[in-house]
Amino acid sequence: MNFLREHSPFSSMDDTHLAHFAEHATLRFYADEDVVLSPEDGVVKRFYIVKQGRIRGERHNEKEDRAETTFEISQGECFPLAALIGERPTRTLHRASGDTFCLSIEQKAFITLFSESDSFRDFCLRGVSSLLDQVNQRIQSNAMASIGSSNSLDTPLERYALRNPIVCSPDLPVHKAVARMHENNVGSIIITDDNRHPTGIFTLRDLRTMIAEAKGPLDTPIRQVMTRDPCRLPATADAFEAAMLMAEHHFAHLCVVDENDLLIGVVSERDLFSLQRVDLVNLARTIGTATHLRTLVSLRADVSRLVDSMLAHGADSGQVVKIITTLNDVTVRRVLELNLKKDDPGIPFTWLTFGSEGRQEQTLLTDQDNGILFETPDGMTEEQVREKLLPFARKVNDELAECGFTLCKGNIMASNPKLCLSVAEWDDWFIRFIDASTPQNLVYSSIFLDMRAVFGPTDSLHRLLERVLARIRKNALFQKMLAGNALQRKPPLTMFRNFRYLNEEKKHVLDLKRQGLAPFVESIRVFALANGIENANTLERMEQLSKKGVFDAKDANAWKEAYSLIQAIRMRAHQEMLDRDEPLTNYIDPDDLNPLDRRILRESFRQAQRLQQKLEVTYQL
Amino acid sequence: MLEYIKQWLAQRRGGAIGDHDPGNLPEPKTVAEQQLSRCRLIVLDLETTGLNASKDEVIAIGAVAIEGGVIHLDDQFDLILRRPELDIRETVLIHGIGPEALTQGHETEDALLYLLEWMNGDPVLAYHSAFDQKFLEKTLKAQLGYARPHIWMDVAELLPALFPNSNVKGRGLDDWADFFGLEVSERHHAAADALVTAELTLIALNKARKNNVKTLKELAEKLHYQRRLKNMQRY
Numbered sequence: 001m002n003f004l005r006e007h008s009p010f011s012s013m014d015d016t017h018l019a020h021f022a023e024h025a026t027l028r029f030y031a032d033e034d035v036v037l038s039p040e041d042g043v044v045k046r047f048y049i050v051k052q053g054r055i056r057g058e059r060h061n062e063k064e065d066r067a068e069t070t071f072e073i074s075q076g077e078c079f080p081l082a083a084l085i086g087e088r089p090t091r092t093l094h095r096a097s098g099d100t101f102c103l104s105i106e107q108k109a110f111i112t113l114f115s116e117s118d119s120f121r122d123f124c125l126r127g128v129s130s131l132l133d134q135v136n137q138r139i140q141s142n143a144m145a146s147i148g149s150s151n152s153l154d155t156p157l158e159r160y161a162l163r164n165p166i167v168c169s170p171d172l173p174v175h176k177a178v179a180r181m182h183e184n185n186v187g188s189i190i191i192t193d194d195n196r197h198p199t200g201i202f203t204l205r206d207l208r209t210m211i212a213e214a215k216g217p218l219d220t221p222i223r224q225v226m227t228r229d230p231c232r233l234p235a236t237a238d239a240f241e242a243a244m245l246m247a248e249h250h251f252a253h254l255c256v257v258d259e260n261d262l263l264i265g266v267v268s269e270r271d272l273f274s275l276q277r278v279d280l281v282n283l284a285r286t287i288g289t290a291t292h293l294r295t296l297v298s299l300r301a302d303v304s305r306l307v308d309s310m311l312a313h314g315a316d317s318g319q320v321v322k323i324i325t326t327l328n329d330v331t332v333r334r335v336l337e338l339n340l341k342k343d344d345p346g347i348p349f350t351w352l353t354f355g356s357e358g359r360q361e362q363t364l365l366t367d368q369d370n371g372i373l374f375e376t377p378d379g380m381t382e383e384q385v386r387e388k389l390l391p392f393a394r395k396v397n398d399e400l401a402e403c404g405f406t407l408c409k410g411n412i413m414a415s416n417p418k419l420c421l422s423v424a425e426w427d428d429w430f431i432r433f434i435d436a437s438t439p440q441n442l443v444y445s446s447i448f449l450d451m452r453a454v455f456g457p458t459d460s461l462h463r464l465l466e467r468v469l470a471r472i473r474k475n476a477l478f479q480k481m482l483a484g485n486a487l488q489r490k491p492p493l494t495m496f497r498n499f500r501y502l503n504e505e506k507k508h509v510l511d512l513k514r515q516g517l518a519p520f521v522e523s524i525r526v527f528a529l530a531n532g533i534e535n536a537n538t539l540e541r542m543e544q545l546s547k548k549g550v551f552d553a554k555d556a557n558a559w560k561e562a563y564s565l566i567q568a569i570r571m572r573a574h575q576e577m578l579d580r581d582e583p584l585t586n587y588i589d590p591d592d593l594n595p596l597d598r599r600i601l602r603e604s605f606r607q608a609q610r611l612q613q614k615l616e617v618t619y620q621l
Numbered sequence: 622m623l624e625y626i627k628q629w630l631a632q633r634r635g636g637a638i639g640d641h642d643p644g645n646l647p648e649p650k651t652v653a654e655q656q657l658s659r660c661r662l663i664v665l666d667l668e669t670t671g672l673n674a675s676k677d678e679v680i681a682i683g684a685v686a687i688e689g690g691v692i693h694l695d696d697q698f699d700l701i702l703r704r705p706e707l708d709i710r711e712t713v714l715i716h717g718i719g720p721e722a723l724t725q726g727h728e729t730e731d732a733l734l735y736l737l738e739w740m741n742g743d744p745v746l747a748y749h750s751a752f753d754q755k756f757l758e759k760t761l762k763a764q765l766g767y768a769r770p771h772i773w774m775d776v777a778e779l780l781p782a783l784f785p786n787s788n789v790k791g792r793g794l795d796d797w798a799d800f801f802g803l804e805v806s807e808r809h810h811a812a813a814d815a816l817v818t819a820e821l822t823l824i825a826l827n828k829a830r831k832n833n834v835k836t837l838k839e840l841a842e843k844l845h846y847q848r849r850l851k852n853m854q855r856y
Binding site: 022023024025026027028029030031034052053099101103104 | 690691692693694695801802803804819820823824826827828831
């Protein structure tokens with residue numbers, strides 16, 4: 001009975017319904033490989049719940065004349081749903097995978113429960129994959145409860161920006177525009193053309209600058225002083241996207257437009273963050289305009305505080321890592337800008353980041369992985385360029401270290417001559433990397449194959465990536481080795497679906513990064529590279545793999561969720577370590593988690609196993 | 622939830638207890654050609670005040686029925702006997718039944734009569750069955766004057782007989798439960814221990830079927846053979 005109460009849908013069922021189940025249930029045992037249900041058994045007569053062990057669905061593959069595993073059902077899950085509800089034989093052979101106990105009720109008891117219990121019916125109709133949905137809903141509802149309002153960064157912009165924006169035509173004198181802003185008590189005015197397309201924006205900050213710098217008389221037509229081509233987002237975008245765009249460009253206002261680029265509203269930083277009480281934009285702006293290194297260093301503490309309050313407000317882990325990455329990007333850019341001002345090496349370059357920063361998946365625990373890409377100017381050799389760029393890069397690496405980005409122990413940094421390369425050299429580098437795939441190279445794949453530009457022109461990087469992807473797509477052996485490498489790290493579950501701990505000494509410890517996230521990141525990378533996806537972010541890679549039909553949409557969703565949930569648990573653990581003034585690690589003891597989180601974690605690891613299985617099947621490993 | 626079910630069971634049994642026909646109890650079965658896949662088996666676990674059958678007493682009885690090769694969760698037996706006069710301080714720590722729970726138990730005679738009716742004379746299995754057999758027979762004799770022999774089988778013998786090559790750490794219930802990865806909800810709670818023993822029995826019966834052991838008689842012979850083998854090894 002305790003078992004039932006811990007598992008969906010029984011956890012949300014009435015006591016009377018649960019009792020009805022218990023009165024009619026039998027407990028059955030199936031040894032490893034025993035057949036539980038078979039299409040030959042005729043119309044399905046019983047409903048089963050796995051109490052312990054696993055059931056796998058087997059379908060015969062006509063082409064290759066062998067059995068294929070189509071699904072797995074583990075502890076707390078039910079079967080067969082479709083066949084029982086459809087009153088037909090099952091189409092899949094259900095076989096025990098390991099010694100398995102199932103609770104079972106007859107069709108009659110099933111029908112009684114199905115008709116009387118809403119939560120049981122919902123569960124059956126939505127199928128087993130709804131479990132993660134449910135877990136997610138619960139996490140979010142907890143988060144909502146702590147915010148105390150139903151607003152979150154997922155809210156579509158139209159909710160914030162429905163009010164009529166204050167607009168004017170381009171010829172209106174500045175003082176009249178300001179009067180209009182004053183009357184309506186707003187901080188911005190949008191300048192539109194005759195068709196209501198936004199062509200510019202003018203804010204109180206612009207007015208301040210105009211007066212302070214004596215840019216012209218107050219009867220100047222506004223089009224001469226407005227900011228042209230204002231940033232805009234469609235109404236379907238959510239508050240999070242708006243916040244990110246604002247943080248990136250240090251704007252406080254964004255235009256909201258419909259599908260024809262017609263203005264529907266304006267959303268301001270205040271609108272977004274009056275709810276969250278998180279001064280993301282302000283922080284990004286402060287970082288982006290800091291004039292001294294020491295200011296940047298002191299601002300890092302604010303980043304940590306911001307993450308803290310975002311987590312406390314229940315922000316989604318994907319959003320938080322992106323925010324950290326964005327703020328890190330802003331910091332890196334500012335360090336570069338400050339150094340360029342002081343001592344410009346005179347050669348244009350692109351600042352690359354690799355690994356987790358390349359994937360936009362940084363947490364508070366982070367070190368530097370960066371490099372430089374340059375186009376060799378006419379009349380110079382690559383060595384000569386390096387002579388100029390390397391001292392500059394060294395300075396930047398050191399200053400970033402002061403800002404809290406630990407120096408990379410493996411010397412994967414722009415100041416390393418091997419990673420400060422011209423386009424042609426990077427090209428050669430990747431050819432060697434892909435064609436001579438040594439074990440060492442495979443270890444580096446998690447760094448160099450997740451690459452992104454943070455500063456400088458992006459065209460040459462884009463072309464470089466295209467060539468790299470084309471080469472990987474053609475090189476089946478490299479893909480296979482990459483896949484083999486991705487399978488090295490197994491999700492920490494035992495045969496019995498319990499947690500497999502790190503080692504004998506650390507008996508109750510899981511490494512959420514290496515054991516939990518890495519199986520996702522590495523498997524997804526193989527699929528992404530093999531299918532020509534340039535984006536390095538794991539969640540976005542999954543999204544695109546699903547769009548391309550490489551992943552089933554349901555699978556992709558389950559994997560995205562599982563990955564995000566592990567990340568969320570990891571980040572929460574980080575914040576707790578910060579609170580206790582402990583050094584940050586990725587280790588947790590699952591016994592410290594509440595039963596729901598433990599369940600989530602186990603479920604998420606199981607999804608990682610499924611993903612790895614897909615990799616094994618795809619590459620026949 | 623548990624409370625609800627307990628209440629419900631109590632109601633259902635309420636009628637039965639106190640209304641027995643001691644002269645007309647079910648006939649104990651004998652070992653014969655019963656099909657294991659069909660017959661009903663009782664898996665039982667007792668909690669006692671100690672280990673000494675001549676001086677210690679039964680506190681609680683948990684039992685589960687296996688029929689047709691599956692455990693029927695509605696066919697369970699979970700009783701705490703009323704023994705307020707016993708000094709139970711010694712073992713309370715092991716099984717968690719305190720004096721208060723004891724006094725709420727059923728009148729001993731009623732409970733035992735009910736147990737005999739529920740058992741229906743079917744074969745009884747227990748882990749280290751000699752212990753449970755001794756205590757139960759002693760109690761039945763003392764309280765009811767009942768002394769008819771039942772079939773007893775030891776699950777602690779059954780498992781090594783059917784899984785001779787398994788590398789189990791020790792010989793206890795926990796060792797086998799660990800070996801098969803079973804979860805015990807409340808160890809040293811008669812009903813929970815009985816359920817785990819029954820789960821182990823299901824595993825054993827599954828294996829027996831595969832070894833072509835089909836009847837109760839064949840199973841008894843297998844155990845007999847196992848015992849002789851063990852005795853031979855001893856010398």
